[in-house]
Amino acid sequence: MRLSTKGRYGVKAMFDLALHGGETPLSLKTIAERQEISEPYLEQLIATLRKAGLVKSVRGAYGGYLLARHPEQITVGSIIRSLEGSIAPAECVSEMDPIECERAENCVTRILWEKIRISIDNVIDSITLQDMINDYDEMCGQDNMYYI
Amino acid sequence: MRLSTKGRYGVKAMFDLALHGGETPLSLKTIAERQEISEPYLEQLIATLRKAGLVKSVRGAYGGYLLARHPEQITVGSIIRSLEGSIAPAECVSEMDPIECERAENCVTRILWEKIRISIDNVIDSITLQDMINDYDEMCGQDNMYYI
């Protein structure tokens, strides 16, 4: 059930954008260095995030990336799903296009996979980038002295 | 976040044992055919389950496998973990031996991964094979006419 680096790096990059980004775009290089992710690889991931409408790009010199919406309007669920596809533990309980099987017994295990999927959905769809920023602020104390 | 066939086949095989098994052992062949799993492959999986103490084996002619405990005492969590290892979405929040990272920011995403892991844990540790049998009985109606 491990998340691949796609989902993990993607969330880290988006969190970086939420924490350090603002009016002016952040370059890929900045994010990649701060989050210790290979720049060409992050390039791929952020291209996916852009197509999913989660970040906006600004081309040319001093360009970079911006969050497409406010941090409280971006759930980690939308980030993870855009990069990993469905988070369902089995194909037959995928959110979008479940490929059902015919066997009666399979349906019993199907109930199980669905319970797991719903439980994961509930968590990742209820947590936004703003929630993560709040967690971070709390972790660092009121003066935020450990901000990077 | 998809479960591999190990976990899925393992749960199916254990459910088969819970549903059809009794005093006399079920042969691997029987389970493999009924659940449509390659027999030599299931052999590997059930060997792991045996080492984890979830099933007992009876060697020789008319031998096979039995659940080591009653269905209400076997959680799907124990089955999945024995076959897949930790179900944590990231290594740093593994139940057993979390490999922590040093970076402050990582710890924010770590909080997220931990919330996901705990949510999955809660589901799979609360569901037993008996629960699945109950689901099955309910699905088939009181006369259980669709039992295989």
Add this chain to the structure above:
DNA sequence: ATAATCTTGACAATTTTACTCGGGTATGCT
């Protein structure tokens, strides 16, 4: 113009998955 940056697509190493195969060992039945 030039440098910084995004954009795209192809390619490649490594790891994991999902098996197969071949030979053992134990046990009940005749």
Add this chain to the structure above:
DNA sequence: AGCATACCCGAGTAAAATTGTCAAGATTAT
């Protein structure tokens, strides 16, 4: 005893996924 039926064990392997790298081009601030 001998045979059939099973479990037991370790090695090997093809395909897929993961985790990237690389090169060439497009766009824009200065």
